[in-house]
Amino acid sequence: MGTPTPGSATHVLTVEECWKLLASSYIGRLAVIDGSTPEIFPVNFVPVQRAIFFRTAPGTKLRSLLTGNPVALETDALNVYGTEVWSVVVKGTPAPVEDGDMPLDLADADREPWEQGLKEHLVRIAPTEVTGRRFSVHSRTRWWPPLDFSSDWL
Template sequence: MGMTQPGSNTEVLTEAECWKYLRSSYIGRLAVINGTAPEIFPVNIVTAEEALYFRTAPGTKLRSLLAGAAVALETDGLNAYSTEVWSVVVKGIPEPVEDGVLPLELADPDREPWEPGLKEHLVRIDPTEVTGRRFAVHTRTRWWPPLDFSSDWT
């Protein structure tokens, strides 16, 4: 286990713990620089060979990735009882994956992108930094929104 930050209940995750969470994740938020502006995109991810992979179509995201600037990807989750949350951030350099150079782990048919359409470009993020945090949350009533918003509007 990692160190706890002074004055907080936040636990800093080890890199091994971060990879455990990354392997259990299937969606993340990819931050890129588009010209001079930051952009964030949801992507379906898979881990293999201590790297992150995702598919994308031509457009702003791919153009930004091919520019060669560093990117950040964040994924998070909570335990089954909603009493503990975690967040992992991977910073790294994106690169296109050549046709036919596919790690075996990526052949899983359950790891297809959620959004329909042709996503013909496979991108790999080689991490330069992997960090994460985990902490217990207060009771759900303090931060969890009501399940039925309609009752609040009448």
């Protein structure tokens, strides 16, 4: 496993660990800049040969991607016991891809989009940075506000 950050139970994941976790997931949140406004979209993605691929339809997301501005994709999960969570962030440059340019034999053909509709635009994120962390989940009473809003909350 990666290294813990000082004073916490958070472990910084290695790049290899990040790619293994990316391979185990297929739903992420894609952050783009639309003009001067940040936007976040859920996407179904496939990691192939150290790049991220996904399909999209025309609209705000595609228009933002075609500017070539950097993007970020985040995916995470909670273990089955609810005791540990991980998060991986891929930052990079998006580019349109011709269908024949993706090695489909390496992709998981069973990953289907959640949203209906034709998604005729294939996009590749060429990573410039891949980071991740894993940490234990603590009781929500440590971070959730108390039910009585006493004067110390005012």
